[in-house]
Amino acid sequence: MSNQRQGMLRPALVGGAVAGVLTAVPLVNCLCCLWIIGGAMLASYLLAKNSVVSLTSGDGAIVGIFAGIMAAVVDAVVSLPFQALNRQFIQKFMEQFSQFAEDMPSGWEKWMERGTGGMSMAWFLLGLVVSAVVFAGLGALGGVIGASLFGKKKTLQVQGVKDETPQDPGDRQP
Amino acid sequence: MPRRVNKTILLIYSFTAIGTVAWLGAIFWAPYLRSHSSPWQGLVYAIFSPVCHQIPSRSFHFLGQPLAVCARCLGIYSGFFIGLALYFFLRGFCRLALPQTKIFILVSFPIVTDTLGNFARLWETSNKLRFATGLLWGAILPFYFITGVAELALSRKKGDGSPREPSPQK
Numbered sequence: 001m002s003n004q005r006q007g008m009l010r011p012a013l014v015g016g017a018v019a020g021v022l023t024a025v026p027l028v029n030c031l032c033c034l035w036i037i038g039g040a041m042l043a044s045y046l047l048a049k050n051s052v053v054s055l056t057s058g059d060g061a062i063v064g065i066f067a068g069i070m071a072a073v074v075d076a077v078v079s080l081p082f083q084a085l086n087r088q089f090i091q092k093f094m095e096q097f098s099q100f101a102e103d104m105p106s107g108w109e110k111w112m113e114r115g116t117g118g119m120s121m122a123w124f125l126l127g128l129v130v131s132a133v134v135f136a137g138l139g140a141l142g143g144v145i146g147a148s149l150f151g152k153k154k155t156l157q158v159q160g161v162k163d164e165t166p167q168d169p170g171d172r173q174p
Numbered sequence: 175m176p177r178r179v180n181k182t183i184l185l186i187y188s189f190t191a192i193g194t195v196a197w198l199g200a201i202f203w204a205p206y207l208r209s210h211s212s213p214w215q216g217l218v219y220a221i222f223s224p225v226c227h228q229i230p231s232r233s234f235h236f237l238g239q240p241l242a243v244c245a246r247c248l249g250i251y252s253g254f255f256i257g258l259a260l261y262f263f264l265r266g267f268c269r270l271a272l273p274q275t276k277i278f279i280l281v282s283f284p285i286v287t288d289t290l291g292n293f294a295r296l297w298e299t300s301n302k303l304r305f306a307t308g309l310l311w312g313a314i315l316p317f318y319f320i321t322g323v324a325e326l327a328l329s330r331k332k333g334d335g336s337p338r339e340p341s342p343q344k
Contacts, residue, residue, distance in 0.1 A: 002216055007234075031289060033225040033226070033247065033250070034227070056325055056329070057270070057272060057318075057321050057322040057325040057326075058322060058325035058327075058328075058329045061323055061326045063321035072224070075224065127224075130221055130224070131224040134221075134224060134225055136223075137193075137319075138225070140319065140323060141315055141319045144319060144321065144322030144323075145318050147274050147322070148275065148318065149180040149275060156313070
């Protein structure tokens with residue numbers, strides 16, 4: 001069992017890293033939670049590719065959970081510079097705008113100072129924990145879907161002998 | 175012969191249902207808090223920020239404020255809730271079974287097509303259509319989620335890598 005979990009680590013890292021980066025980068029992160037589900041499906045695909053037996057739904061779920069947690073960590077780290085850039089952009093824009101605008105909202109300088117302050121470690125960790133929980137759930141979903149789509153191995157039939165490979169107990173139903 | 179209810183599946187279904195109701199409730203709670211100028215509204219909106227762009231023009235509004243997620247995400251989560259109800263009638267708590275791949279592809283086609291079309295700036299769909307495509311796709315998701323998590327839980331209970339219960343259905 002531990003060897004199986006170790007085999008899941010690399011696919012989860014790859015799937016989670018891809019999902020985390022795409023979730024963090026502005027303009028492409030408009031697909032919302034679908035990146036996390038897609039990353040987990042990628043993790044399942046990579047796991048299935050390296051596996052000689054069919055993946056169960058449980059295998060897909062756990063590799064998806066790992067991928068989701070990885071995505072949360074990558075998202076938190078990758079989005080930091082983008083948040084800083086956004087704050088700088090808004091500050092410069094407001095300073096330029098104030099030179100031309102006759103009336104600016106009162107106290108906007110104080111709002112800018114408060115808004116451009118660095119994020120506290122406590123808030124960062126809280127956000128990371130919340131993201132990890134949510135992304136783990138989405139990842140489990142994506143992993144199961146990926147295992148369902150990519151995880152089945154065809155049964156080999158040798159003449160006179162039928163190869164009985166372990167089948168997924170989650171049978172297909174209309 | 176009456177089928178025996180698997181307690182693990184029932185437990186996972188129950189927690190999933192409770193979590194879904196709480197999640198949907200929070201989506202509507204955020205604009206309620208904002209409309210009452212509550213200091214907690216930022217925190218509630220922030221919970222959903224990792225999974226949604228929260229663009230107000232692409233979101234439905236409640237009490238004059240945008241919901242915590244966009245129309246498409248709301249459709250997915252609402253569809254998930256509907257799918258949970260369907261799961262109760264179609265699967266029950268005696269067996270685990272995944273949907274057919276062709277059905278998944280069929281219900282995924284509208285949301286994938288619409289999302290890619292909007293992303294590539296080929297067209298701009300209304301919030302109602304985004305909600306509808308999300309609703310359709312979301313309805314099939316519980317059949318994957320509950321099956322996968324339940325199978326994982328059952329395999330851990332057995333202590334080996336292969337789940338034994340419930341027995342496969344033909």
